[in-house]
Amino acid sequence: xxxxxxLVGHGSRNQAGNDEIRQxxxxxxxxxxxxxxxxxxxxxxDVLLPxxxxxxxxxxxxVIVVPLIISAxxxxxxxxxxxxxxxxxxxxxxxxxxxxxxxxxETLLAILQKQLKTALKSLAMPDPKTTGVIILxxxxxDKAANGELAKLARWxxxxxxxxxxxxxxxxxxxxxxxxxxxRQVRLGMTQIAILxxxxxxxxxxxxxxxxVERLQSQYPQIAxxxxxxxxxxxxxxxxxxxxxxxxxDPVAPKMLECDGCQYxxxxxxxxxxx
Numbered sequence: 001x002x003x004x005x006x007l008v009g010h011g012s013r014n015q016a017g018n019d020e021i022r023q024x025x026x027x028x029x030x031x032x033x034x035x036x037x038x039x040x041x042x043x044x045x046d047v048l049l050p051x052x053x054x055x056x057x058x059x060x061x062x063v064i065v066v067p068l069i070i071s072a073x074x075x076x077x078x079x080x081x082x083x084x085x086x087x088x089x090x091x092x093x094x095x096x097x098x099x100x101x102x103x104x105x106e107t108l109l110a111i112l113q114k115q116l117k118t119a120l121k122s123l124a125m126p127d128p129k130t131t132g133v134i135i136l137x138x139x140x141x142d143k144a145a146n147g148e149l150a151k152l153a154r155w156x157x158x159x160x161x162x163x164x165x166x167x168x169x170x171x172x173x174x175x176x177x178x179x180x181x182x183r184q185v186r187l188g189m190t191q192i193a194i195l196x197x198x199x200x201x202x203x204x205x206x207x208x209x210x211x212v213e214r215l216q217s218q219y220p221q222i223a224x225x226x227x228x229x230x231x232x233x234x235x236x237x238x239x240x241x242x243x244x245x246x247x248x249d250p251v252a253p254k255m256l257e258c259d260g261c262q263y264x265x266x267x268x269x270x271x272x273x274x
Contacts, residue, residue: 139169
């Protein structure tokens with residue numbers, strides 16, 4: 001069976017962001033020279049989803065559509081599935097499998113923890129009790145997508161000694177970064193670590209940099225540290241490998257969100273000693 005993997009990036013008005021997605025695809029392809037990995041974008045770039053699906057279907061028995069997207073909003077829930085249905089009608093002999101988006105999971109939590117450590121190093125490792133954390137996402141009109149960010153913020157709170165872990169958004173919904181910073185300053189934080197929840201560069205990443213500069217001038221008594229986007233983190237490649245493996249073998253064991261948690265470990269320990 002000939003399988004093609006179609007990696008779907010969001011697309012950006014900033015060409016550098018689209019170039020990074022292309023670089024990501026090339027690096028992933030280099031890790032798997034025996035795979036056929038094609039790339040397309042949802043919007044704002046060359047080779048959009050309909051053309052990408054058509055290209056992937058050529059000479060393939062199976063196409064695995066892998067969204068390189070963190071949160072499941074309209075693109076993931078509606079737009080991509082609609083285009084896949086059209087491709088199924090146009091190429092009835094080809095099997096199309098839709099893999100899950102990246103989602104909020106232990107992998108992304110671990111990346112956020114690394115970003116936080118980097119930000120704290122830039123602040124000379126301050127006391128976490130007086131160092132606030134703000135996870136900054138894109139923002140969506142989809143409440144479930146915004147909720148994924150809130151879930152990761154809670155997980156990060158559980159995994160660290162920071163007493164204040166907030167979320168903020170660059171658009172569409174609230175709170176915005178300025179509001180979250182104001183709150184943390186009022187609550188006595190003397191340092192604030194800002195962690196962008198983005199995969200690649202783009203106009204919003206540039207905007208975040210300008211916002212942090214402005215906030216630093218507004219609050220000269222506060223030390224700000226910032227993480228960066230994390231598209232090229234090795235864990236992202238591994239997570240996509242897992243998505244492809246599960247798509248190729250539907251009966252393969254899937255990682256549950258509770259894998260590695262204390263309750264699962266306790267249950268397995270109890271089972272092994274029965």
